Amino acid sequence: MALTTRIGRIEIIAICDFVPPSAPPIEPFPEVPTEAWEPYRESSLTKDGLYPRNYGVFVLRSDDFTAIVDTGLGPGPHAGQNGAEGMLLQNLAAVDVGVSDVDGVINTHIHPDHVGWNVVDGAPTFSRARYTVSRVDWEHWTTQDEIAPHVRDNAVPLEGLGVLDLVEDDQEIFIGVRTLGTPGHTPGHQSILIESGGEAAVITGDVLHTPAQLQEPGWTFRADIDKAAAVTSRRMLIEKAIEDKLTVAAGHLRYDGNIGHIVEVEGRRYWQVLAD
Numbered sequence: 001m002a003l004t005t006r007i008g009r010i011e012i013i014a015i016c017d018f019v020p021p022s023a024p025p026i027e028p029f030p031e032v033p034t035e036a037w038e039p040y041r042e043s044s045l046t047k048d049g050l051y052p053r054n055y056g057v058f059v060l061r062s063d064d065f066t067a068i069v070d071t072g073l074g075p076g077p078h079a080g081q082n083g084a085e086g087m088l089l090q091n092l093a094a095v096d097v098g099v100s101d102v103d104g105v106i107n108t109h110i111h112p113d114h115v116g117w118n119v120v121d122g123a124p125t126f127s128r129a130r131y132t133v134s135r136v137d138w139e140h141w142t143t144q145d146e147i148a149p150h151v152r153d154n155a156v157p158l159e160g161l162g163v164l165d166l167v168e169d170d171q172e173i174f175i176g177v178r179t180l181g182t183p184g185h186t187p188g189h190q191s192i193l194i195e196s197g198g199e200a201a202v203i204t205g206d207v208l209h210t211p212a213q214l215q216e217p218g219w220t221f222r223a224d225i226d227k228a229a230a231v232t233s234r235r236m237l238i239e240k241a242i243e244d245k246l247t248v249a250a251g252h253l254r255y256d257g258n259i260g261h262i263v264e265v266e267g268r269r270y271w272q273v274l275a276d
């Protein structure tokens, strides 16, 4: 069963594209010694002490629109290990979302595990959708001397196809859905705020890779480009989530537990998975 919640008029559904094998935590967090994970084993690692990976995607659905936040690793040459293909389209169908039902695709940033299904073989996967991408991230990734394959195949074509909307921070995309600038992981990385009926949630994008980072916001992920900025964004988002009592959805957290709340008990921060 997909984890799901409702923020006012907007339903949030956690699905995934692909769950790769778990990895030793030193791989995603090369600067964190293995023993430093000890206090977080239960909350953040598998029973074998491995880091559980997940390429999660969130569906936003209301009477007014259907959108998806991020599109996973996708099919084709950039897909998972051993040629495993992402399951996004099957998993969308399982929650009754067909590719032509999607009005908007929102990419939190242009990394291969977030744009994989945007465009397949030059055609937009979501035939009716506008695609929303951070202007800063777009300018960063599309002006490199050597354009990365996933940028060339899954991002650049959006412009020529006429389906691209570049957005700034704090810009409304749909009613109740707007960008929140959280740079660092990538230069234009954006989290997505959802506000409806007096309730609010945030889809973190890659600000959060493990519950341990709630207590250890200084732990940086291997792929964080500007590590200092990533830490600043993470601290800001954690404080905001606690202060504003946000529901939090973090695509890289464990598949069956990636919507929840950040709770503070005696000065320590914990991840509390959404109760069924």
Ligand SMILES: [Zn+2]
Binding pocket: 111, 113, 114, 206, 252
């Ligand atoms: Zn990612």
